[in-house]
Amino acid sequence: MARSISKGEATREAILEAGLSLAREVGLSALTIGELAERVGMSKSGLFAHFGAKEELQLGVLRAAQQRFDDEVARQAFREPRGLARMRALFGRWLSWTAAQPQGGCVILSAAGEFDDRPGVIRDHLAQQQRGWLQGLARLVGQAIEAGELPADTDEAQFAFELFGLILSSHHHVRLLSDVGFLQAAHAGLERLIGNPPRRPG
Amino acid sequence: MARSISKGEATREAILEAGLSLAREVGLSALTIGELAERVGMSKSGLFAHFGAKEELQLGVLRAAQQRFDDEVARQAFREPRGLARMRALFGRWLSWTAAQPQGGCVILSAAGEFDDRPGVIRDHLAQQQRGWLQGLARLVGQAIEAGELPADTDEAQFAFELFGLILSSHHHVRLLSDVGFLQAAHAGLERLIGNPPRRPG
DNA sequence: TTTAAGATCGAACGATCGTGCTATTATTGG
DNA sequence: CCAATAATAGCACGATCGTTCGATCTTAAA
Secondary structure, three states, X not given: OOOOOOHHHHHHHHHHHHHHHHHHHHOOOOOOHHHHHHHHOOOHHHHHOOOOOHHHHHHHHHHHHHHHHHHHHHHHHOOXXXXXXXXXXXXXXXXXXXXXXXXXXXXXXXXXXXHOOOOOHHHHHHHXXXXXXXXXXXXXXXXXXXXXXOOOOEOHHHHHHHHHHHHHHXXXXXXXXXXXHHHHHHHHHHHHHHHOOOEOOO | OOOOOOHHHHHHHHHHHHHHHHHHHHOOOOOOHHHHHHHHOOOHHHHHOOOOOXXXXXXXXXXXXXXXXXXXXXXXHOOOOOOHHHHHHHHHHHHHHHHHOOOOOOHXXXXXXXXXXXXXXXXXXXXXXXXXXXXXXXXXHHHHHHOOOOOOOXXXXXXXXXXXXXXXXXXXXXXXXXXXXXXXXXXXXXXXXXXXXXXXXX
8 A cells, every 4th residue: 555645644634625725714813723623633733733824724625625626627628629718627626616616715815815915825825816807817828818819909808807707696696695596697697798898998 | 063963872873983983904704893892992781882783883884984975086076077077976985985084995895795695684785785785876877878978778787887997996905906097997997987887688 | 959861980700812831742864 | 772863752831721709899860
């Protein structure tokens, strides 16, 4: 049996796994070491020793969430060919991902709301993550342009901004109003965006 | 001097005022009675006596935020004539309102993210508030249709959903990335929405 | 001005927070 | 299998949490 991973790293991953679902329920800022220790079945101090500071634990959870997203949404969507196909795949997977989490939706989106006015390492991490997402979306738009599926003067940044708004609105309404019908509204919004994309100012 | 308001109600309002700005900074769920008491310069127990439970304090803050929004955004915008003028006025005021708060953005939007998966009175209140907003937006769309400024088969609910997404995206990016340029992107999104509105399915 | 009602305070409660220590138990490379 | 090292537990700390209670002080009506 290949044991390439040490015991410590294994528990660390288990902690982050549990921390991810706890953060989904109560928010990243309300994540508590005591409660988390109880869930993974170990002592507060034993858990704490893996991170040295609560902020480090929160960053770990954030990184775990991002990796999860990359694996289950981004990477899967990138199996589609460049252009609208890939964009639609990413959009659809993203939407069902935020809606399908058993409780609590997307940790990263929630955390952005909690930390957007509390300067510090976590906010910096979230801001960088957000810039990355916007750029990634804009790149998808650029590839659709190259494929001739969108007009050459499509405003990539504006397109990404509006696309993100559809995701936010869907996440917001699905979560708060428990009505998955808003997923369909987001899809309709994407099609309208594709059919009548924003143009770069002449 | 007209003293129509009792001493108790006056302090209660002062508490909610301070609670509003504290909630903007740390979030509604992280609002703390001790910290709030220190800010208004009274004892924890004295403050607590006004509400009887923390949840009641949070509800009070939420109601105060809504009233603030009604006074400074909705009511002002309703001085414009029905139709696109009113819609643009509301949209613009709403955007600058979420962006102009000294710290913390919109309490209600942030709270929605924090409580969207914690059943209880607060979530119920937020959900109802949200439904009200969506309906109000849809009504604005309906009035623009009546005024002949939008096609008769415009999908009012879909329009409201997308419009809300623009506001969310703007709030999200302005707050997290501290870049007010996203306000302009939201305005551009609204114009595209008006110029090419979603239609009701055939 | 007296008095009943309302507003505020101080102290304390059990609980939990994040974080150090020290000891003890598990794991692992030689 | 043994020794070095890593992982975990136990306990304690000061701080703060929401809440209760009884005492005190302030207001408003008679």
